[in-house]
Amino acid sequence: MAPWTRLAFVPLLAQAVSSTPVADPRHDDAVHLDQRDSAPEGYDSPPYYPTPYGGWASDWTSAYAKAQQVVSNMTLAEKVNLTTGTGFYMGPCVGQTGSAPRFGIPNLCLQDSPLGIRNSDHNTAFPPGITVGATFNKDLMYTRGVGIGEEARGKGVNIQLGPAVGPLGRKPRGGRIWEGFGADPSLQGIAGALTIRGMQSTGAIATIKHYIGNEQEMYRMSSVITKGYSSNIDDRTLHELYLWPFAEGVRAGVGALMTAYNDVNSSACSQNSKLLNGILKDELGFQGFVMTDWLGHYTGVGSALSGLDMCMPGDGAVPLLGDSYWGSEMSRSILNGSVPVDRLNDMVTRIVATWYQMGQDEDYPLPNFSTNTEDETGLLYPGALFSPSGVVNQYVNVQGTHNITARAVAREAITLLKNEGNILPLGKNDSLQVFGTDAGGNSDGLNSCSDMGCDKGVLTMGWGSGTARLPYLITPQEGISNVTQNAKFYITDSFPSDVTVSANDIAVVFINADSGENYITVEGNPGDRTEAGLYAWHNGDDLVKAAAEKFSQVVVVIHTVGPILMEEWIDLESVKAVLVAHLPGQEAGNSLADVLFGDYSPSGHMPYTIPRSESDYPDSVGIINQPFGQIQDTYTEGLYIDYRHFINANITPRYPFGHGLSYTTFNFSNPSISVVTALNTAYPPTAPSHGSTPVYNDSIPAASEVSWSSTNFTRIWRYLYPYLDNPESITASDDYPYPDGYSTTPQPAPRAGGGQGGNPALFDVAFSVQVDVKNTGSRSGKAVAQLYVELPASLGLDTPLMQLRQFEKTGTLGPGQSESLTLEITRKDVSVWDVEVQDWKAPVNGEGIKIWVGNSVADTPVLCVVGGGCSVE
Structure with missing residues (x-):
């Protein structure tokens, strides 16, 4: 997800489960977006109704029993409150639900990111997922998850928006592949599951995302001129690749799942009944709740019937107007019968049961920070025209000793690709000359670029909502200087003309490659690496070649979000060693120095393939740039991505998946x-039969339960409430235009479930x-x-x-x-x-x-x- 600055890509009301638009609960003022290119034959998303109930899994029995007691006594307003976000900037967190204070349930705080607490203070900026995957260390995967969970709990975050196991890395230029753990479903699945178990051991609710097929950033969202692309994936490829890590996350007991912005087989992920009802909740037996990505909510009734449980941040097509597809419109839909009461009951039960499952009913902190400002005091509801003020940041330090974990992850991820003549490890007395801005810090200051939306200094993470502010940064320059006094630094990306070289001098050249989320464009790259391609940024290749001309011994250190081409210099005689340090987070310099000078032997392995040429990849995995009409992104390569493709096509890469050298041998x-x-x-x-699920009175409740006349609090403008004016005038109707294939008869149990x-x-x-x-x-x-x-x-x-x-x-x-x-x-x-x-x-x-x-x-x-x-x- 991303902040409100993404409004240039505001989604319109999209089509529902099939290619036929489904009306919103507001009926006559629904927006229909019919602009769509035809999907290839054989790629469709069949209807799957109704939504299976949660609560039948034995290890959720107690939580669902508690939830049933509460939900049975909730009013319609309380139920709707917990399913609907309060709106952009309508609270301290990047998203929050309404509350049910009669039952001790507060506004639930949802906050990014997969690597730590975004837009916070006194937090740890852990290395991102791609770095974690490169460690191939299960203990560190779990321990990092514990650290993220402890910090979420310490800040009062109920629902932490990570880990990310989608994208899988199908597209090497894809902007957010660094948030996941690598271009393999088992690596993603194992790392994701261990992260979830670690996070949820602390009581924080983990969110696995983005479900599913969000493999490029450009055109992922619907806007006034286009429709989010459709990832067209055949059933076998879906199951064996892209669904695999999500299944492992569900198996680990993940509490929440976030849908992707895009369509899959011409049906939007947030209202794709086959993906949500059929595969996720029936076949995979998901017991938690499903939320939208921010502004990824496109219809009211259609999304509810298709298995969505929570909309975030709650707003309708255009945020900050005070309207929603759910909220008061969900109340209307219940009263007029277009959304069955049992569907709402299941939505709320899943949310409340997850809250109980993680023990958040027992002394769980309230939010003590603001994602909206770093000031101590400020507006409580910044999105409102008029808002009360108060203390919004208490500056609670949640870092503990997590710097140790952060350093260990960054260190164990460092991957030695080449080491001719055992030039590494370096000696403390070696004469070093260090080149590249990637060895230094951001010249504009720490965290000066919002959401890391720039490439200045050492690259610690990509950009976008999957980031966290750095509490401090140990740069490579600092890390090296702490070990040796024999290093001279040239923090520039242009090779200096006045460098004097002695025979025994060693050049250490730092280069990087960046990417991120689509709402920020960095140096012409709109999230995906469209401008830079797979080459090093800031003329990094030229910097290496210039050093190789002057020095007889060159060590290259790379910080990168994903695959990077090295062919211009990798075989040069002077280039003796190459280290990929991935994205190291706050301990960049210390972790690198640990390995560079031999205190630790490198033990990282590549979580993706390094090609010799971008043309070595299948044509179908390139970034699609088509500004009008719906992009049909068809996965014609099927199962053959990354190393699977290279082996199948008999192409020898520069460095294969899993490659990693050591200072020793095994x-x-x-x-x-x-x-x-x-x-x-x-x-x-x-499989054994399911256990029982909660049973409720599914009669339409009294309209007075959502009447504004029944309330006695001060209304905040733009805040999203469940209440209606004159709800008594709403009557049930039998002529609602339900999606094709809609049924209330339960499906037969899937044999794979x-x-x-x-x-x-x-x-x-x-x-x-x-x-x-x-x-x-x-x-x-x-x-x-x-x-x-x-x-x-x-x-x-x-x-x-x-x-x-x-x-x-x-x-x-x-x-x-x-x-x-x-x-x-x-x-x-x-x-x-x-x-x-x-x-x-x-x-x-x-x-x-x-x-x-x-x-x-x-x-x-x-x-x-x-x-x-x-x-x-």
């Missing part, structure tokens, strides 16, 4: 494989692989074992040759030390999605499955064949 030995749960059948056994994340049998451990990892070098270090699955042709489907399914990282191993790692894979890990049967299909008894373990997708010395034992090359 070998794998003594591999073994064991069957844990036999795959006796191709499809998993039938039955538990959170899907059929519980999908997550039975099928095979366990053990392997010993030994440090065979002379320095201490950590190794990562990556497990890739090769499925047999007997499944009868075109399947990528290698697919990451598991990984484990060793502890620090001294020279000669070994550690035995166990990597477990589930039935789902060795299955494909059968689009005809609508279930996951695995080879019976695992016949023909090959399991590879190694250092990267291109370096897998261990081979285990199910039923045939293991070997090491």
Whole structure:
């Protein structure tokens, strides 16, 4: 999401689940946006109604029971209050719901971002998701999640808007791929689930986002001249790639989910009944609540019927006008019968149950900060024409010792791509000359660019709503200077003409590549890297080449949001070493110095592929620039993105997915494989029946429950309320134009469902692989074992040759030390999605499955064949 400054892209009322517009509860003043290019044949989103009830999962039973007691006694106004945001700038947080004070439920505070508390103070700016993915360290993934959750709780944030597992990284130029954990569904799924578990262990509600297919920033939203693009994804690709990490998040018990702005198969994500009702809430068994992204709410009745539970920030098509698709219009829709009472009851129950599930009814803090100002006092409702004032920032310090975690994540992510002659680690007495503005700080001052919307100084994170203010910044210049006095710094992106070079001098050149969210354009790049492409910013390639002409030893340090081309200089004789430090957050300099000077050996691995040319990617994954009409972004490459594509097309990349060197060496030995749960059948056994769900009186309530005449408080203009003037005049009607396929008859249980994340049998451990990892070098270090699955042709489907399914990282191993790692894979890990049967299909008894373990997708010395034992090359 993003702040109100995105109003240049204000969405109009979009079409509902099908290509036929569905009216808003206001009926005659609904806006219909018919401008649409036809989707390719075979890409559609069939209707799926009604919304399945939440509450049947056993580990949510207590929370739903508490919620049922409360919701049973709520008025219509209280129910609507909790489903509708109060409006832009109508509270301290980036979004907040109305409240139900009779039951102790406050305005629920929703706040960005996936890497920390956005627009706050005394918080930690953790490294972003792409950096976390590069660590391949499960403990750090969880610990960082705990830190984010602790800070959210400490600031009074009920619902923290992260982690992000969409975009998946299909488009290398995509603006927000750095918010996720890497271009692989298993890496995203494991990291996302561990982040969620960590966050929610503190009582904060995590929000998994953006559901689904938001793979480029440009034209994601509807506006006065265009319609948000449609990501056209076939069923198998959806399940095996883009849905996979969301399923893992649901399995982890995530409390909230945020929909994407775009359409999927010509139906807007926030009102796509197949995605929300059918896949998320039925097949995946999601027990929490679904919210819109900010201004991603396009209809009233249509979105409610399709499975949306909360609209954010609450406003209608144009914010700050005081109107909403829900709010008072939801009250009208309940009274006139166009939205069934049981749908509203389920919406509210999901929200309240999630609040109870995380224990937020027990001494959870209220917000003590303002996302709107850094001043101590200010307007309580800045979006109102007239607003009371008061203390809005209490400057509560929530950082604790999270700087330790931030530094550890940034350090363990650093990925050594090249190290000729073992030039690294550097010695403290080496003569260094350091080049590039990326080694320094922002010359305009710390946090001088709103939401990091500039590329000045060391690149700590991309830009947009997925950021946090830096409480401090240790630059690479500071980090290096703290270790050695033998470094001279040239904080410039133009190679100086007066550099004097001695034979033993080492040049350390810093370059970067930035991107972010679409509401900010930086140096001609509107979120996506349209202007810069995959090249280094600020003529970084030229800076490296100039240094390579003068110095015989060059070390390149890269801070980047995603894939970056290196071909202009990577093979130059002088370029001896390359480190990708990803996006390091506040501890940029310390984490780099830890590795650069050898206190720690690099142990990061690439969470995406580095190509030799952008033309090496499929044509279909380029950014689409089409300002008029609806873009049809069809995923014709199917399953073949990132390393799956490179292997399938027989293209050798510059550096493969998973690549990462060390200052020491490791070998794998003594591999073994064991069957844990036999795959006796191709499809998993039938899931157990659902538990019971809350039951309510679903009669239309009294109109007086939402009458303005029943209230006695001072009304704030532009604040979104559930109340109506003269609601007694509203009568039920039988002629509401419901979406095509709408029904109140429950659907048959999906055969792939039955538990959170899907059929519980999908997550039975099928095979366990053990392997010993030994440090065979002379320095201490950590190794990562990556497990890739090769499925047999007997499944009868075109399947990528290698697919990451598991990984484990060793502890620090001294020279000669070994550690035995166990990597477990589930039935789902060795299955494909059968689009005809609508279930996951695995080879019976695992016949023909090959399991590879190694250092990267291109370096897998261990081979285990199910039923045939293991070997090491």
